[in-house]
Each structure stands twice: as C-alpha cells, then as structure tokens.
Amino acid sequence: MAVQVAVCGPGRCSAAEWRRAQETGRLLALRSAVVLCGGYGGVMAAVAAGARSAGGVVVGVLSAADRSGAGPDLTVALPTGLGQARNHVIVNAADAVIVVGGSWGTLSELALAMRRGRVPVVQLGGWTVRDEQGRPPGGVLHARDPREAVAMTGLWP
Amino acid sequence: MAVQVAVCGPGRCSAAEWRRAQETGRLLALRSAVVLCGGYGGVMAAVAAGARSAGGVVVGVLSAADRSGAGPDLTVALPTGLGQARNHVIVNAADAVIVVGGSWGTLSELALAMRRGRVPVVQLGGWTVRDEQGRPPGGVLHARDPREAVAMTGLWP
Amino acid sequence: MAVQVAVCGPGRCSAAEWRRAQETGRLLALRSAVVLCGGYGGVMAAVAAGARSAGGVVVGVLSAADRSGAGPDLTVALPTGLGQARNHVIVNAADAVIVVGGSWGTLSELALAMRRGRVPVVQLGGWTVRDEQGRPPGGVLHARDPREAVAMTGLWP
Amino acid sequence: MAVQVAVCGPGRCSAAEWRRAQETGRLLALRSAVVLCGGYGGVMAAVAAGARSAGGVVVGVLSAADRSGAGPDLTVALPTGLGQARNHVIVNAADAVIVVGGSWGTLSELALAMRRGRVPVVQLGGWTVRDEQGRPPGGVLHARDPREAVAMTGLWP
Numbered sequence: 001m002a003v004q005v006a007v008c009g010p011g012r013c014s015a016a017e018w019r020r021a022q023e024t025g026r027l028l029a030l031r032s033a034v035v036l037c038g039g040y041g042g043v044m045a046a047v048a049a050g051a052r053s054a055g056g057v058v059v060g061v062l063s064a065a066d067r068s069g070a071g072p073d074l075t076v077a078l079p080t081g082l083g084q085a086r087n088h089v090i091v092n093a094a095d096a097v098i099v100v101g102g103s104w105g106t107l108s109e110l111a112l113a114m115r116r117g118r119v120p121v122v123q124l125g126g127w128t129v130r131d132e133q134g135r136p137p138g139g140v141l142h143a144r145d146p147r148e149a150v151a152m153t154g155l156w157p
Numbered sequence: 158m159a160v161q162v163a164v165c166g167p168g169r170c171s172a173a174e175w176r177r178a179q180e181t182g183r184l185l186a187l188r189s190a191v192v193l194c195g196g197y198g199g200v201m202a203a204v205a206a207g208a209r210s211a212g213g214v215v216v217g218v219l220s221a222a223d224r225s226g227a228g229p230d231l232t233v234a235l236p237t238g239l240g241q242a243r244n245h246v247i248v249n250a251a252d253a254v255i256v257v258g259g260s261w262g263t264l265s266e267l268a269l270a271m272r273r274g275r276v277p278v279v280q281l282g283g284w285t286v287r288d289e290q291g292r293p294p295g296g297v298l299h300a301r302d303p304r305e306a307v308a309m310t311g312l313w314p
Numbered sequence: 315m316a317v318q319v320a321v322c323g324p325g326r327c328s329a330a331e332w333r334r335a336q337e338t339g340r341l342l343a344l345r346s347a348v349v350l351c352g353g354y355g356g357v358m359a360a361v362a363a364g365a366r367s368a369g370g371v372v373v374g375v376l377s378a379a380d381r382s383g384a385g386p387d388l389t390v391a392l393p394t395g396l397g398q399a400r401n402h403v404i405v406n407a408a409d410a411v412i413v414v415g416g417s418w419g420t421l422s423e424l425a426l427a428m429r430r431g432r433v434p435v436v437q438l439g440g441w442t443v444r445d446e447q448g449r450p451p452g453g454v455l456h457a458r459d460p461r462e463a464v465a466m467t468g469l470w471p
Numbered sequence: 472m473a474v475q476v477a478v479c480g481p482g483r484c485s486a487a488e489w490r491r492a493q494e495t496g497r498l499l500a501l502r503s504a505v506v507l508c509g510g511y512g513g514v515m516a517a518v519a520a521g522a523r524s525a526g527g528v529v530v531g532v533l534s535a536a537d538r539s540g541a542g543p544d545l546t547v548a549l550p551t552g553l554g555q556a557r558n559h560v561i562v563n564a565a566d567a568v569i570v571v572g573g574s575w576g577t578l579s580e581l582a583l584a585m586r587r588g589r590v591p592v593v594q595l596g597g598w599t600v601r602d603e604q605g606r607p608p609g610g611v612l613h614a615r616d617p618r619e620a621v622a623m624t625g626l627w628p
Contacts, residue, residue, distance in 0.1 A: 087583075102602055111578040
C-alpha cells in the first residue's frame, strides 16, 4: 500500500503559503504518496492542486455531512459529518504530517499529531508553541521549504 | 469528482458472498466509481479485490487506530481510530450504499444509511428487518445479482 | 461509579411506547443507574422524564453540534457534533442497552450494541431482525414490560 | 438545564496544577455547573475531585472504549472509543472552556475550543501560542487563579 502523508493548513492562506502547499503536494505525488487533507480551500486546496498536477491521489476528509465546499482537485472527498473531530482522522491516518501555515484548526491538527506521537510532524512556517518555561515543547520538525519538509518526513531515505 | 459507492458486508463471508461482492466491486470500478468499504476481510476484501481488478480506486475506512489487518487491495487505508463509529463515516460519504450479506456490523451500516435517507440503499441477500406489524419498514431496495444492484443505485441511468 | 444503562428508541413514538420508556427510566433511576439516551424527543424524552421523576441522572448524547432540540429532563446534554456517529458512543458507554420501539436510527443502535457484544441488549417491542434463513440472529433478549427489561439486564441480581 | 464547563489539562500535572484544577472544579460545582473533563488522571482527576467535594456533577468523556483508567470522582464516565477525537466532544459540549497546564493533548483541546469560537476559553498557566509575527493569535483569556478563571467565563455575571 502507498505511503500516506497528511498536509494540514488553514482554509485561507497567503500566496506564499499557497505556493508552498502546492509544491509540497506535487513533491509528495511524485513520490507516489497518497495525500490526505481537510478537503476545503486555502492550503487544503493548494496541496490537492499540487498533488493532482503530478497525477497523485488526494483524499479530502471533510468535516461537513455532505460534499459542499469540497475542493475541485480531490480524488476522493469523504464527508464525515464529524465536525472538527475529523481532524483526528486526518492525522491518525498518516505516516507523516506536514503543517503549512497557522490557524486554530491547523494547530489542533498539529497538536493531535504530536499527541499521537508515532510519526514525524514537520512544520513549514505557521504558528509556534511555547511551554511554561517559554521553550518549544520539542518534537516538531521545522523545514525551510517544501523539499526539506518532504525530506524531513524520513519516508524517502 | 467521481461517484462514490459504499459496499458493506461482514468480515467473514461465504464463497457465494465473496463472488457477489467481488463482482460488485468490479462493476463499480468499470463505471469509474470510487468504492468505499470497511477495509478488512470478507466482503470488504472481496469488493476491494474486484474493484482493483478493474483498475478502480478503493478506500478502506478502518475502525482501528492503525493499519493492521487492512486488506491488500485498498488504494487508501484510513485508520480512523473511531471504532464502529466509522460505520457512519462509510455510509455518510457515499452516493449509494450496497449491502452484501449480513452481520450486526453490516446491519448497523444498513440502518445508518437508511437513517441518513438521502441515497439509494440496495441489499444483495443478507439479513432482513421487520417492523412491529411484521412488514419490511420500506425503502431498502433488493437486488438479485451484482449487475442489478449496481443498476438499482440509479447512478448510471 | 454508578451503573450506566442506555435506553434507545425513536424520536417519535406511540403513547404505549412513551409509557414503557418512561417506566423504564423510572425503574432504572430507582436502582441508581445513570441513564444514557439520545437526548431528543419521543422515547428519548420519555425515558428522561421517567428517570428524572425518580431523581435520577440522565445524560443526553446529542447528534447535533449545539443543544437545540434537547429534551427538558436531561441532567447533562452533550452536543457531540458527530451526527449519527454518536449512536456508537451511547451504546459503547453502557453496561446494558434497552431498546424501546423501532426506527432506522434505533436499529443502528441495536446493531451497534450487538456488534460490540459485551453487554446485555434487551428489546421492548419494536423492529425485529431475521438472518438469511429467516431466523433471529440470536443474542437479543426480548422483554414483555419495563420491569422484565430491567431485570433482563442482569445488573441487579 | 445546568451550565456546562469543560476543564482540560494534562494527565500528569504538578502539585500546583493539581491545586488549581481542584479549586476550579470546586468553584464550578458551587455554582451548580456540570463539569466536563477527559476523565483520567492529572488535571482531569483533580477537577473531578474538586467538583465532587462540593457535590457537583462531573462527566468524564473517555478516549478509550471501556472505563479502565477512569478517575474515581466521576459522576458519569463515557467511554467513547473515539480516541483523541473525543477532545472535540469535550469542548464542543461546553458553555465555556478552562485550560489548566499544558501538553499536546491539552493544546488540541484549546485549539479545538478556539476553532469552535462560540464560547469563552480561559487559560490558567500552561503552554502559549504565537502566530507568524510572534504575537498571541488573540481570543484566549488568561487568568491568574481559579477564581479569576471562573469569573472570566462570564457565566456568572
């Protein structure tokens, strides 16, 4: 079975984040990874567009109970009807998680991925977290660009 | 986006059920439908095998938190970690639901699909339901073979 | 911790079903059981009314994302936002499941409870299930009245 | 129906966090709020102990499929079998969310509560979040002690 990588990010994003997410999707599809995402706009749409441009398979795990609002580049759109509980499904189903940009929903996916703790979690920009001592809690990998993010997953040694 | 059809059935099945599920998967893939299933053995494995034999895309929505036990013919395996709550996801994400064979888990999927009520639900054999007056509650379609089941979804008029 | 019993049934019910559900709730509360239900009308409201009349604790596990439509007799209303996936939560959290009346949603709860398989499942009227040979699949207990239903849970020997 | 307040925090905590969580639970129960929590140890057990000491109702929404590991002071323990997707249920069911201490799981609850966006979210110590410009994303309230945290929910004006 193919490797599966979740790419998480906000439903609205800057042009720079769009390019990063799109390139990340493209690089993952070139490596034959299945891309998992939230299935809507912004970073989710960008990563789907990138993966599709390279002939990849993209699964959008939607929060809503129907497919309205789903992006145009998804291979499969799964309307879970679970609300934001679907964030857990996205990161739980992945062999690695890449986070592009920041929002509360995105942060919940980053935190759920770290809570799960079994797979690499790589951040490309976005929000940061500090513990009680003002230090990063540790464990999140930080990449400078999509190529480095994909490499940091460790899935293609 | 492609049409999506859920095929539900028990994790252990008879040889006749295996053939029916496999043929159903094959016919759906030939029509370019994405097949959704529970991702494990029995009917789930048979429908995946059939869809794959025709070059189709099959998504296994797993109850467990990891991919152990997932069938070999899935394009994507989504370990949801939701237990049997994943049955809701499978039927909620489908444009039509086909049920092959019977078990309590299978019946929960049939009932959740009928409770949702927006898409055709077709049974190929399996368990039956009677209301307080001993009559079928109505709404479930009954097919004699995979070809009729696929036709009864109404997705390919 | 108190014993927890789920009482499942349709959101619309007959007067006879209302009385059965209410009496079931009352009997459970008298035995200090926490009552779990779906939290809306019909059988769910009746069992909550009965439990409350005897000073019991009733938890309504709601499908919606907010409390609108929740019945007036719940001690706690949990809007899960999970849709019908919440049916899994209701029966999974119970030490016994009592089903009053029939509907597709109710049948999904009966089936999920039987699929789980660790606790007694008692039916008070409602729909029935037949396997491929026309026989009841076995395992569901059938009670004639609320008192017998509560006794059949085996929680108060 | 009673007001419902979720209190979130790590399963292991310092003595100072225990005292804060316990006092928060006590103050909420004195105001007749139902307390929702994750149902296990650390901050979850402390808030349950505090609420129970004041005669309050505490619901533990467990991630696991059974009640093993549930704290001793819960009025109701709901084993959801949803894994960390239950974090969404906890914060979605609350009229206000109070966060004590920090961990990845706790951060996911904070983020899910902020993503939901309809109710006050108050932090008592714990981890902090910075956006791309190094600023707090805004919206989270910060309290110095349990009394202030409870007041900041705005539920008892």
